[in-house]
Amino acid sequence: MEELVKQAQKGDADAFTELMQCQMQKMYKTARAMLRNDEDAADAISDTILACWEKIGQVREVQFFKTWMTKILINKCNDILRQYKQEGAAKEVSDNVYFSERYENIEWLETLKSLDEKYRLVMVLYYVDGLDTAEISEILKMPAATVRTRLARGRKQITNIYRIEPERRAK
Numbered sequence: 619m620e621e622l623v624k625q626a627q628k629g630d631a632d633a634f635t636e637l638m639q640c641q642m643q644k645m646y647k648t649a650r651a652m653l654r655n656d657e658d659a660a661d662a663i664s665d666t667i668l669a670c671w672e673k674i675g676q677v678r679e680v681q682f683f684k685t686w687m688t689k690i691l692i693n694k695c696n697d698i699l700r701q702y703k704q705e706g707a708a709k710e711v712s713d714n715v716y717f718s719e720r721y722e723n724i725e726w727l728e729t730l731k732s733l734d735e736k737y738r739l740v741m742v743l744y745y746v747d748g749l750d751t752a753e754i755s756e757i758l759k760m761p762a763a764t765v766r767t768r769l770a771r772g773r774k775q776i777t778n779i780y781r782i783e784p785e786r787r788a789k
Contacts, residue, residue: 623680634674638667641684644747645691651730651742652695662694669694688747689757692739732779737772740765 619640625633645666649659669690677683730738743749743757744765751769755762 619683620680623674623677623683626674627677627680634671637683638670641687645687647746648688648691648739648742649695651738651746652692653698654731658695658698662691662698665694665697666691684747685749685753685757688743688749692757729776729779733772733775737768737775740768741772744769 619637622633622637622640626637642663645663646659649662650656653659653662666687670687673690677686730742733741739758740754743754744751749757751762751765754765758765
């Protein structure tokens with residue numbers, strides 16, 4: 619991936635396209651978790667790709683490209699959320715899932731929907747994007763300890779969702 623970033627920085631459009639295609643699924647999952655709507659997620663991803671193309675020369679250390687790109691994506695998602703808030707629109711959350719998605723993806727999306735908002739993004743960045751707590755801390759501009767706490771509490775919520783209470787036995 620680092621070689622693709624270097625080539626893209628030199629203006630190689632094919633390398634940039636390949637780089638974005640490698641990151642597309644992770645970008646989608648992150649945007650979808652934040653926005654809960656396929657159309658808005660697609661808009662955020664499109665804006666992110668454009669911003670990355672325009673500013674790829676600003677990436678100083680190529681190994682941090684994914685973190686840099688994720689930060690841009692989160693900012694684009696937040697822009698969309700702010701726009702809806704300003705318009706006062708009650709955005710309808712689409713529960714439609716493409717038929718081509720496999721069952722576990724549907725279950726994962728449903729699990730994410732059930733998490734508190736403040737835990738959802740941290741869980742996606744950690745488990746889907748594979749970022750460590752320091753990278754998440756930098757992207758979200760919060761202490762690493764807060765990231766670790768939100769991960770732990772998010773895990774606990776998921777555990778509680780899937781906990782099956784043992785049936786009481788009659789004497």
